[in-house]
Amino acid sequence: xxxxxxxxxxxxxxxxxxxxxxxxxxxxxxxxxxxxxxxxxxxxxxxxxxxxxxxxxxxxxxxxxxxxxxxxxxxxxxxxxxxxxxxxxxxxxxxxxxxxxxxxxxxxxxxxxxxxxxxxxxxxxxxxxxxxxxxxxxxxxxxxxxxxxxxxxxxxxxxxxxxxxxxxxxxxxxxxxxxxxxxxxxxxxxxxxxxxxxxxxxxxxxxxxxxxxxxxxxxxxxxxxxxxxxxxxxxxxxxxxxxxxxxxxxxxxxxxxxxxxxxxxxxxxxxxxxxxxxxxxxxxxxxxxxxxxxxxxxxxxxxxxxxxxxxxxxxxxxxxxxxxxxxxxxxxxxxxxxxxxxxxxxxxxxxxxxxxxxxxxxxxxxxxxxxxxxxxxxxxxxx
Numbered sequence: 001x002x003x004x005x006x007x008x009x010x011x012x013x014x015x016x017x018x019x020x021x022x023x024x025x026x027x028x029x030x031x032x033x034x035x036x037x038x039x040x041x042x043x044x045x046x047x048x049x050x051x052x053x054x055x056x057x058x059x060x061x062x063x064x065x066x067x068x069x070x071x072x073x074x075x076x077x078x079x080x081x082x083x084x085x086x087x088x089x090x091x092x093x094x095x096x097x098x099x100x101x102x103x104x105x106x107x108x109x110x111x112x113x114x115x116x117x118x119x120x121x122x123x124x125x126x127x128x129x130x131x132x133x134x135x136x137x138x139x140x141x142x143x144x145x146x147x148x149x150x151x152x153x154x155x156x157x158x159x160x161x162x163x164x165x166x167x168x169x170x171x172x173x174x175x176x177x178x179x180x181x182x183x184x185x186x187x188x189x190x191x192x193x194x195x196x197x198x199x200x201x202x203x204x205x206x207x208x209x210x211x212x213x214x215x216x217x218x219x220x221x222x223x224x225x226x227x228x229x230x231x232x233x234x235x236x237x238x239x240x241x242x243x244x245x246x247x248x249x250x251x252x253x254x255x256x257x258x259x260x261x262x263x264x265x266x267x268x269x270x271x272x273x274x275x276x277x278x279x280x281x282x283x284x285x286x287x288x289x290x291x292x293x294x295x296x297x298x299x300x301x302x303x304x305x306x307x308x309x310x311x312x313x314x315x316x317x318x319x320x321x322x323x324x325x326x327x328x329x330x331x332x333x334x335x336x337x338x339x340x341x342x343x344x345x346x347x348x349x350x351x352x353x354x355x356x357x358x359x360x361x362x363x364x365x366x367x368x369x370x371x372x373x374x375x376x377x378x379x380x381x382x383x
Contacts, residue, residue, distance in 0.1 A: 041076035044069060044233070045193040047084040047124060047184075050101040051093070052252035054108060055260040056333065057240040059340075060304040061199050067113040069197060069233075079119040080191055080365060081109060083358075086125050087184070090177040091155065091253065104344075106354045108263060111344035122361030124187060129369035134186035136380060138179060140215040141208070146178050149204060155253070185209035189216075189227050190369040197233040201249070206232040220379040238300050238310070243277040246293035264341055267334045274298070274330045285317035285325055295322065298329050305332035 046066065048054065054063065070079055083105045088098060102123060109121055124130055156172060188196055188209050196206055213227035220226070242248045242259040250260045261273050278294040287310045289296040299310040299317075302325070306313070317325050347354065377383035 039074075040194075041074065041078065042195050043078045043080070043191055043193045044073070044195045044197065045080045045082070045188050045191050045230075046197050047082040047087070047187055048105060048109075049088045049252075050083050050085055050098065050105040051088045051091070052101065053104065053262040053264050055240075055250050055252060055262050056301060056304070057250035057260075058252070059112070059263055059337075060240060062197070063109075063112045063114075065197055066119075070113070070115060070119055073118075078191070078368075080193075080368075081114055081119055081121050082124045082187065082365070083109075083122070084124040084187065086131070087180055090174065090180050103351065103354055104348065106358050107344055107347040108340075110347055110354075110357065111340045112263075116357045116361065120361045120364045121357055122365045123358050126358065126362035127190070127365050127369050129190050129366070129373040130183065130186050133190050133369075133373055133376060134179075134183040136376060137186055137189070137212050137216065138182045140219065141182060141212055143178075145208070146181060149181055149208065151181070151201070151205065154201075181205050181208050182212070185212045188230050189213055190372050191365075192228060192372060193230050194228050195233050196230050199234070199239070201239075203232055203234075206230060226375065226379065238304075240301055240304065241293065241297040243273055243297070246278055246297045261333060261337075263337055264344060265337070266341075267338075270333050270337070271330050274326050274333065277326065279322045279326075283321075285314055285320060285322070287311050287314035295325070298322075298325055302329045302332050305329075305336045 046062070048058065048062065066079075066081060073079055083102055085098070085102055088101075106121060106123075110116070114121060155177070184205055185208060188206075189212070196209070198206060210229040213229050216227055217225050240250045242250050242254060242256075243261070244256050244259040248254070252260070254260060258273060258276060261270055265273070277298060279298065280292055280295055282292060282295075285295060285299070286292060287296050287299050296310065299313045302308075302313045303310040317328070374383065
């Protein structure tokens with residue numbers, strides 16, 4: 001027909017794409033529904049060192065977030081949570097205490113809500129692929145880049161009770177501590193992880209893992225990207241600081257045990273630690289992390305326990321004193337830790353069950369990591 005023409009109309013919606021064809025001659029309209037591509041399944045990996053019982057900072061900064069990720073994960077997502085024993089050896093350890101701590105950490109992961117039927121719970125040192133991959137990846141990164149990583153100085157400063165990182169130099173740096181970011185990259189990449197939930201203080205390490213993955217791809221897999229560049233999943237919780245030195249974060253390896261509240265502390269121990277927490281002599285309660293770090297740290301802890309903002313907590317206590325604030329924090333912390341502590345005590349007595357969980361997790365982890373390593377060997381000419 002003279003003057004007739006066909007116009008193709010495209011409609012895009014969030015769930016699907018409708019493609020319609022219409023003519024100005026009155027022809028019928030045809031629509032084809034094209035399903036939108038499904039999001040790719042995620043592989044979420046994170047690890048925790050068995051160097052002492054986790055404290056409030058670990059609990060609210062990592063463990064609670066892991067449980068939330070588990071609850072919100074898609075059916076095709078894979079979640080792996082590892083007890084990273086090899087990393088613990090970067091600082092001196094008592095072998096008997098380390099062996100017990102490894103088992104305790106499995107119990108704690110279960111106690112806070114990590115489900116071995118949904119997530120893979122395993123010991124890093126049960127999967128040899130981590131160390132072999134670490135060697136291969138270490139050949140792609142310079143010593144200078146590793147020396148510029150800041151975490152090794154902060155770890156040594158805490159362990160040696162130094163005033164600050166300026167007191168730490170290369171003379172006390174062992175090779176394992178220098179290269180542990182490469183092993184951390186291998187932990188992540190062995191499973192072709194797409195997402196890594198860690199705190200802000202580990203951002204530099206995830207950036208390094210991404211750079212190492214990119215270096216491997218450019219060196220050995222230019223036509224197809226073998227490793228995904230893992231995304232950092234930062235936790236919404238603010239950093240919980242030392243109770244005795246609010247200029248530093250709460251740490252399992254801090255010299256002063258009064259600086260932290262551990263998940264297994266009794267109500268009496270929690271009361272003692274919070275009662276002795278550093279605050280200031282300023283009247284009233286305000287949230288000011290710069291001018292009032294100790295008081296603000298208590299407000300951060302209270303907010304983490306109650307789900308409020310630290311500012312909202314400060315407003316509730318604006319006309320009250322530090323005694324009232326410490327009493328409220330003590331009550332909130334005990335309420336938050338009572339159930340995990342009870343469950344940990346129960347699980348700690350079931351050593352056979354804990355060993356079975358770790359063994360089953362290791363089988364699943366090895367299947368994934370060994371598959372990755374077989375491909376890596378082929379790409380690098382080692383197979």
